[in-house]
Amino acid sequence: MSGAGMRGIRRKKSSMTEVKIAVLGAPGVGKSALVVRFLTKRYIGEYDHQSEQRYRNEVLVDGDAVLFEILDTCNNNGETLPTPETLAWADGLLLVYSITDRHSFNWVKKCRVHFTEQGTWPTRSGGTSPSLTPSPPLMDVTSSVNPPMVLLGNKADMVHLRQVSAEEGEILAKDLECVFSEVAASDQVAQVAAAFQDLFREVQYCRKRCKTSLLDRVLGSKTGRSYVRGKSDSALPKD
Numbered sequence: 495m496s497g498a499g500m501r502g503i504r505r506k507k508s509s510m511t512e513v514k515i516a517v518l519g520a521p522g523v524g525k526s527a528l529v530v531r532f533l534t535k536r537y538i539g540e541y542d543h544q545s546e547q548r549y550r551n552e553v554l555v556d557g558d559a560v561l562f563e564i565l566d567t568c569n570n571n572g573e574t575l576p577t578p579e580t581l582a583w584a585d586g587l588l589l590v591y592s593i594t595d596r597h598s599f600n601w602v603k604k605c606r607v608h609f610t611e612q613g614t615w616p617t618r619s620g621g622t623s624p625s626l627t628p629s630p631p632l633m634d635v636t637s638s639v640n641p642p643m644v645l646l647g648n649k650a651d652m653v654h655l656r657q658v659s660a661e662e663g664e665i666l667a668k669d670l671e672c673v674f675s676e677v678a679a680s681d682q683v684a685q686v687a688a689a690f691q692d693l694f695r696e697v698q699y700c701r702k703r704c705k706t707s708l709l710d711r712v713l714g715s716k717t718g719r720s721y722v723r724g725k726s727d728s729a730l731p732k733d
C-alpha cells in the first residue's frame with residue numbers, strides 16, 4: 495500500500511489487531527484479483543498462478559488499523575481441498591467461486607462437506623506447513639464450530655455468462671452460516687473491501703465468543719448468548 499494510503503491510519507503497533515485470512519477457491523475464480531484489489535485498490539487483469547502468495551498489510555477497519563495477513567492459495571488442478579495446515583493457520587476463510595463457473599461453486603460445496611467431515615475447526619496444535627506459523631489457539635478445539643467465513647460469488651460483471659444464481663449462493667451461505675455477496679473484482683473497490691472487513695469482524699466476534707465461553711465455564715455460568723452471524727459486533731447485545 496502506498497505511503498499516501500497509509501497516512502490516515504492510526505498506528506498502534508504494539509496493540510494492533512492481526513488477522514490471518516486464507517482465500518480459497520477453484521482455479522481462475524479471481525482469488526488473486528480480489529486480494530490485490532483489496533490491498534492496492536487496483537485491478538491488473540493477469541496474476542501469478544504458479545504459487546501461493548502471502549501478503550501483510552495494514553488496513554483501516556472501523557477507524558482502527560488492522561494487520562491483515564492474507565494467504566492467496568493456489569489450487570492448480572481444481573480438485574485439491576484446503577489442507578489442514580492452511581485451515582489451522584487461518585483465523586478466517588474467504589471462500590470464492592465465480593458466478594460464471596458452476597464447477598467452482600461445486601468446489602465450495604465440496605469444501606463444506608470437507609469441513610463437516612473434519613467435524614471441527616482444525617486444532618491449532620496440528621501440523622504446520624514450513625512456510626506458515628500457526629496462530630495461538632483461537633477456540634476450544636473440542637467444540638464443533640464452523641470457522642469464520644465469508645462466501646463470495648466473483649465476476650458479477652459477467653451476468654451474461656452466469657451459471658450460478660444469486661439464490662444458490664444465498665442458500666449455500668445459509669448452510670455455511672456465513673455472510674454472502676456477489677462482487678466483481680474487476681469493477682468494485684468498496685464491495686471487495688467490505689467482504690474482507692466483514693470477515694475480520696466475524697473473526698473478532700469468534701475471538702470474543704471464545705473468551706466469553708471460557709469465562710462462562712470458569713465461572714460456571716449457565717447463561718447462553720445467541721449470535722446472528724453476519725452482524726458486526728456493534729450490532730450485538732452488550733454484556
Ligand SMILES: Nc1nc2c(ncn2[C@@H]2O[C@H](COP(=O)(O)OP(=O)(O)OP(=O)(O)O)[C@@H](O)[C@H]2O)c(=O)[nH]1
Nearest residue numbers: 521522523524525526527539541543649678679680
Ligand atoms: N470479468 C471479470 N474477470 C475477472 C474478475 N476477477 C478476476 N477476473 C479474471 O479472471 C482471471 C483469473 O483471475 P485470478 O485472480 O488469477 O484467479 P485465481 O483464482 O487467483 O486463479 P488461480 O491462481 O489459477 O487459482 C484473470 O484473467 C482475471 O483478470 C472479475 O470480477 N470479472
